[in-house]
Structure formats: C-alpha cells, structure tokens
Amino acid sequence: MSQLLTILSPDQWRQHAAAEWLWRGYVAAGNITLLASQWKAGKTTLLSALLARMRQGGDLAGLPVKAGRAVVLSEEGPSLWQMRDEQFHFGDHVGLVCRPFKGKPSEHEWTETMEELAARRTATGLDMLVIDPLIAFLPGRNENSSTVVAEALLPLQRLTALGVAVLILHHTRKQVSADGKMARGSGALSGFADILMEMHWYRSPESGDRRRRIQAWSRYAETPRQLIVEWSEDGKDYLARGSRDDERFRTHWELLHAVLARADRKLTREQIRSHWPEGHKPPPPLSLWRWLNRAVAEGRVERDGTGSRYQPFRYWLKEKEEDVSFGSFGLRELPPLPGLE
Numbered sequence: 001m002s003q004l005l006t007i008l009s010p011d012q013w014r015q016h017a018a019a020e021w022l023w024r025g026y027v028a029a030g031n032i033t034l035l036a037s038q039w040k041a042g043k044t045t046l047l048s049a050l051l052a053r054m055r056q057g058g059d060l061a062g063l064p065v066k067a068g069r070a071v072v073l074s075e076e077g078p079s080l081w082q083m084r085d086e087q088f089h090f091g092d093h094v095g096l097v098c099r100p101f102k103g104k105p106s107e108h109e110w111t112e113t114m115e116e117l118a119a120r121r122t123a124t125g126l127d128m129l130v131i132d133p134l135i136a137f138l139p140g141r142n143e144n145s146s147t148v149v150a151e152a153l154l155p156l157q158r159l160t161a162l163g164v165a166v167l168i169l170h171h172t173r174k175q176v177s178a179d180g181k182m183a184r185g186s187g188a189l190s191g192f193a194d195i196l197m198e199m200h201w202y203r204s205p206e207s208g209d210r211r212r213r214i215q216a217w218s219r220y221a222e223t224p225r226q227l228i229v230e231w232s233e234d235g236k237d238y239l240a241r242g243s244r245d246d247e248r249f250r251t252h253w254e255l256l257h258a259v260l261a262r263a264d265r266k267l268t269r270e271q272i273r274s275h276w277p278e279g280h281k282p283p284p285p286l287s288l289w290r291w292l293n294r295a296v297a298e299g300r301v302e303r304d305g306t307g308s309r310y311q312p313f314r315y316w317l318k319e320k321e322e323d324v325s326f327g328s329f330g331l332r333e334l335p336p337l338p339g340l341e
Contacts, residue, residue, distance in 0.1 A: 022128055022165050023050055024063045025223040026195060026216065029127070032156060032166045034190060037199035042212055042231065043169045044132060046199070047072075048088045049238055054128070055091040061214075061229045062240030068127030071095040071117060075136035088236060101137070107152070110139045114155040121162050129159055132169040134189075146188035153192050168193070195223060202228065202247075211241060249291050253300075255280055256291060257317070260301065266314035 020029040027033050027050070037043050051072070053065035070093065074081065078098050084090075101109060120126045131137055140148040156166050170189070190196055195218040202211035210231040216223050228241035241247050259275050260267065267275070269288055276282040283291070292315055295301035302321070305313040 019220050022066050027165050029163045029165050030160045031194040033195040034168045034193035035197040036170045036172050038172050041199055048084050051090050051094050052088040061238045069093045069125050070128040072130040073097050074132050107139045111155045114158045118158050128165045130167045134168050134170045149188045260317045266316045268312045268314055
C-alpha cells in the first residue's frame with residue numbers, strides 16, 4: 001500500500017517550532033512574507049538594503065539579518081538593477097531573473113519556474129526568493145478571485161517546504177483601506193502569507209519626509225507590530241526610529257522641554273498645554289499624559305502630587321529643582337508643621 005501521509009512525531013515537529021529568521025521578525029525560512037505599499041513608497045529600496053545586508057549579515061532597521069543567497073524575479077530590466085548595485089553593492093549572493101515571461105506566465109510556466117528554483121536550492125543553495133511585484137508574475141487574469149489567487153500561490157509551497165523564505169512585494173488598493181487590508185486583490189493573498197507587512201508614508205508623499213511606518217502581523221512574537229524607519233541621507237540604509245509612539249515623543253520632546261525649562265514653578269498638565277510654544281498646536285491631553293509618563297519613567301522629568309482633583313500631578317525638570325520650588329500660586333512651599341496631619 002502506498003504511503004499518502006507523512007506523519008511527524010512530536011520530536012520532529014517540535015524542531016520546527018522556532019522560526020529561522022533571515023531578517024528577524026519579517027522574513028523567515030520556510031515562510032511567505034507579503035510586503036504591500038503604495039507605488040514609489042520605498043518597497044524596492046527596502047528590498048535592496050536587505051539584499052545588501054545578506055551579503056555578510058548585519059542589521060537592517062535595528063533588526064539582525066542573516067547572510068544568505070537570494071534570487072529576485074523582477075519586472076524591471078537589468079539596467080535599473082545595475083544602478084542599484086552601484087549604490088548598494090549586492091555581491092555574488094544575489095541572482096536576478098528579469099522579465100522571464102512574455103506577458104503573464106501560464107500556470108504551467110509558473111509551476112515549472114518554481115521547480116527550477118527548488119532544484120537550485122538543492123544544487124547551489126537558495127535562502128530567499130523575491131517576487132517584485134506579484135502582479136507581474138501572478139498567473140490568471142483575476143486577482144480579485146480567491147480561487148485564482150490561491151491556486152497561483154500554491155506552487156510557492158514547493159519552495160517553502162524546502163526551507164526557502166519567499167518575500168512578495170505587492171501594491172495596495174487605490175481606496176483607503178483598514179490596517180491589514182491594504183493589499184490589492186483578493187483577501188486570500190493576505191491570508192496565504194505567514195507574515196504580512198504594510199509600509200505607509202509617515203506623512204504625505206509630497207512632504208519629502210524620509211520616514212516610513214511599517215505595520216506587521218504574523219504568527220510569531222518576534223514580529224514588531226509597528227516600526228518607524230527612516231531612509232538614510234546617503235540612500236543606502238533604513239534606520240530604526242522605534243514605534244510610532246517613540247517617534248511622536250521624540251518629535252515633541254523639544255517643545256515639552258522648552259515649556260518646562262521656562263517655568264519658574266511646577267506645572268500641571270493643563271498649565272503645560274496653556275504655555276505651549278507659540279506657533280505650535282498644543283497636544284491632546286491624552287498624548288501629553290503619555291509623553292509626561294514616559295519622561296518621568298526615563299528620569300527626564302520629576303513629578304509630585306497624587307493625581308487627584310485637589311492635588312494634581314505637577315511636573316518640572318530635574319535640573320531646575322531649586323528654581324521651581326513654588327506652588328500653584330507662586331508661593332514657596334513650606335514643610336508641614338510637626339505633629340499635624
């Protein structure tokens with residue numbers, strides 16, 4: 001009788017419990033990662049930085065990258081990749097397959113391509129396959145059909161079963177979509193991926209802001225839920241800027257510091273908002289509350305009071321300890337008389 005099922009023992013499947021990360025949190029061996037963003041938002045630039053790091057290993061956006069070999073299926077010609085190579089210096093670990101089909105591939109051509117790549121994995125080694133972008137290579141004419149999309153993606157499992165990481169770059173919908181639903185086409189695409197990444201402009205595309213906001217969802221605890229990255233001035237790297245809350249705090253700390261530096265007494269949150277620098281909109285009370293809590297936790301700001309209506313929290317800079325020993329009405333605070341509560 002032929003054996004149809006491969007049943008893994010507990011010892012066998014436990015060996016696969018931990019992810020083997022090529023880029024920690026985002027790209028893992030044997031997993032499919034879908035990266036979606038608007039046109040020209042920086043997907044291929046981020047990919048180029050990742051490919052460059054895979055030459056010897058290193059860090060990208062503050063997260064470790066493992067050395068490895070990659071193949072890129074690209075809709076672009078070799079000349080554009082030559083320009084990127086001059087900027088990023090990829091090395092011999094990156095192979096390119098530029099415009100391999102006349103139009104979209106048939107299902108047979110697509111399956112054969114995956115088989116060839118699987119053979120490369122066995123023969124010379126292949127750690128990551130990149131598809132940039134998916135729409136140029138997806139067999140079938142209806143990306144909104146869950147059946148068409150699912151059938152087109154199934155051949156990728158030939159590679160993931162061998163431990164190859166698959167990184168798919170994809171465009172977003174034209175209309176505004178909820179977080180986690182930006183990828184255009186059928187929702188089967190996002191559901192098929194093990195790790196879903198969405199890259200957003202930090203501000204508007206016209207602002208020239210070099211920062212991007214990456215949101216991600218996966219089955220792994222190592223995947224950052226949100227990360228702010230900034231494209232470096234030399235165009236060769238993405239630098240980590242923490243979470244969105246980290247970036248907002250960093251952006252507004254100078255304004256908050258300026259308010260407290262000018263104060264001659266301890267200030268409540270409402271007083272801080274009322275003294276906010278001219279020309280800048282005061283922050284919402286909840287945002288200011290979060291920033292102050294963080295500043296206190298980091299030792300940048302001191303606080304007293306109980307937070308009640310009659311004893312509100314009051315804040316001051318530690319370096320101004322001797323200059324702000326005044327109460328709310330400008331009177332120097334005196335210690336309580338002995339024996340009295």
